[in-house]
Amino acid sequence: MIVGIGIDSIEVPRVARQLEEQAGLMEQLFTAAEIAHCAGQRHPERHFAARFAAKEAYLKALGTGWRGGIRFSDIEVISGDSGAPDLAVTGEARRQTDRRGIIRCRLALSVPTTTAAAMVILEK
DSSP, rough: EEEEEEEEEEEEHHHHHHHHSTHHHHHHSSSSHHHHHHHHHSSSHHHHHHHHHHHHHHHHEEEEOOOOTTGGGGGGEEEEHHHHHHHEEEEHHHHHHHHHHOOOEEEEOOOSSSSSEEEEEEEH
């Protein structure tokens, strides 16, 4: 049963500019594995933007927003067994996910050129 749906989009140049201008922001928003993955891509800014959108979409689907002690690094975009994007949650994000009885998360990412988008569906 679907218990939450979240969608988010963000302008890629905006993310690139903020990551460049704000020292330490990248490490605050992304895990070491996400940074390594994005840095290895031809257009890293697109991949960072998509991951940011995924984190926002997840919190919208969860219904919490950025409150209750959830950190950006509690939500990580990973590659599933098939290579498709998936989410791994830890810390407070994991506790709130478990508290709601969520057992499955579906993630879709779109990374064209100027706008990144993500959609998350949470199932019980």
